[in-house]
Amino acid sequence: xxxxxxxxxxxxKKKTAGPSTPPGSQGSHRWGVILAGGDxxxxxxxxxxxxxxxxxxxxxxxTGSKTxxxxxxxxxxxxxxxxxxxLMLTRKHENYxxxxxxxxxxxxxxxxPHNLGTATAIAYCVTRLRQMDPHGVVAxxxxxxxxxxxxxxxGHIDSAFAQARLQPERVILLxxxxxxxxxxxxxxxxxxxxxxxxxxxxxxxxxxWEKPTRAVASDLMVRGxxxxxxxxxxxxxxxxxxxQRTLPNLLACFESMWATTSPGMEDRALDGLYLGLPRANFxxxxxxxxxxxxxxxxxxxxxxxxxxxxxxxxxxxxx
Numbered sequence: 001x002x003x004x005x006x007x008x009x010x011x012x013k014k015k016t017a018g019p020s021t022p023p024g025s026q027g028s029h030r031w032g033v034i035l036a037g038g039d040x041x042x043x044x045x046x047x048x049x050x051x052x053x054x055x056x057x058x059x060x061x062x063t064g065s066k067t068x069x070x071x072x073x074x075x076x077x078x079x080x081x082x083x084x085x086x087l088m089l090t091r092k093h094e095n096y097x098x099x100x101x102x103x104x105x106x107x108x109x110x111x112x113p114h115n116l117g118t119a120t121a122i123a124y125c126v127t128r129l130r131q132m133d134p135h136g137v138v139a140x141x142x143x144x145x146x147x148x149x150x151x152x153x154x155g156h157i158d159s160a161f162a163q164a165r166l167q168p169e170r171v172i173l174l175x176x177x178x179x180x181x182x183x184x185x186x187x188x189x190x191x192x193x194x195x196x197x198x199x200x201x202x203x204x205x206x207x208x209w210e211k212p213t214r215a216v217a218s219d220l221m222v223r224g225x226x227x228x229x230x231x232x233x234x235x236x237x238x239x240x241x242x243x244q245r246t247l248p249n250l251l252a253c254f255e256s257m258w259a260t261t262s263p264g265m266e267d268r269a270l271d272g273l274y275l276g277l278p279r280a281n282f283x284x285x286x287x288x289x290x291x292x293x294x295x296x297x298x299x300x301x302x303x304x305x306x307x308x309x310x311x312x313x314x315x316x317x318x319x
Contacts (some may be wrong), residue, residue: 030079031304032138032140035121069143079112105117122140126240137235139232140230142231153304171311174233177226188225210283
């Protein structure tokens, strides 16, 4: 299996034929993808002050010596082998992540030519993962979130993987039990509990509420709605299916590229493909459009924060 994308500065690294542990060996089809390709525009005034440059927040150490990406990788490694954890990055950020990924196998680096939104990044990931392990079950993790209790978080991820195997047609979302009527978060309205032992905390998805007013958020909180963490777990086929039903042209572009690209030519093919793709948002254009393909797991005790603005950063790290 050839490397997906190697930047020029990585050309001296030894190219591998893929993970040293073959997909599915030792009974594991568990994969992780850390989404670290965003530009971090909302937090840029703060990160520019801290670092003196325009690096996105996932490459910043907001407290201590570890960047948010390093913290996320450490957290995810408690649930998923490093050789089955992929990093979604963007080429223009190379100067900020090059040192951080020196020891990462090239086959675990998915480097997109441009940031065209979360739907495009996820379509890239799942079409490549289908080639690597068609029976895989994958979890997606934003790289710029904070969890006060990693152990509890990993327990929920393990439960989500188990649920995804029981219902391979659904994507499982991690819904955070809210602590306040937050206006800047997306919310998930749970529907009917799923049948089974976990029916008390896994539900169908009734609908999404994106950045509601405070009055609406207060009502959502009373009604048992959940913050949308954008942590997702599902069979590779479930992600392929939901993109097929919502953004079929986007999926077809990636499938055609992989089908017609010779080994070693992926970089050039991706460059050409990304030139013709529009931006696409996974929450708005995929999840909200297909709630029937989803389930939400109620999560509590995680101490979760989306570090999307300076006020939340200060309240999280400096209180």
